[in-house]
Amino acid sequence: MGLIPHQTPVIPVVSWHEQVESLAKIETGTMKKIILTIIIVLVIQALALFIFIFSGAYNVSTSNHDSGFVNWWLATSATRSVKHHARGIRVPQLDNPAMVQEGFKHFNEMCVECHGAPGKPPGEIAKGLWPPAPDLSMAASDWTPAQLFWITKNGIKFSAMPGWGTTHSDEKIWAMTAFIEKLSKLSAADYHQMETNTVGGEPSHEH
């Protein structure tokens, strides 16, 4: 219709070996130039990174709340690392009231200052943290028991989360994990009741 009769469009047929041949025709000199340019760009980027680090321009203050890339980098590294390292950890029976009570004692003495608890806001330390210490009542839905155990035992580098494995046995850390598993179901009144029971019985947590 639109075409003039006898003028059929010609689609050039280029076989794969012709394409390879034409690629091979790029002179060796041109290839060398491309590789050299890539190396120079990489060296300039590495130098720029070193200059940035040594200049002190990056603000390490906790009041400098990073956004974007730095936040993504730290949060993604932490999440991926925890998931990777917690693989293969065997989880003991956690639904044990004595174990939950034991975990509560540790939690109440060591974790509330930063993370808070039902009816108990975090203390002054928490206000000066970046990244912040999250409310742990939702932690059991975000992490598996093995991952909670791993975080509590090893801590999270580049944040204020300590590794409690240097001072506490695995048994105690499983008890804390058992308590965190119950945390989402505890009201402020329940938590207060547990505190009263503990003060009435055994006064403080033991290592």
Ligand code: HEC
């Ligand atoms: C000195 C402050 C501090 C104390 C004390 C502390 N934590 Fe943390 N914790 C943090 C911070 C900060 C983070 C967030 C780390 C991050 O964002 O990478 C965190 C993260 C966590 C997480 C991961 C939470 C999530 O949803 O991502 C768990 C679980 C946790 N802490 C458990 C505990 C337990 C259990 C204790 C007590 C035995 C404890 N922490 C004591 C500061 C603290």
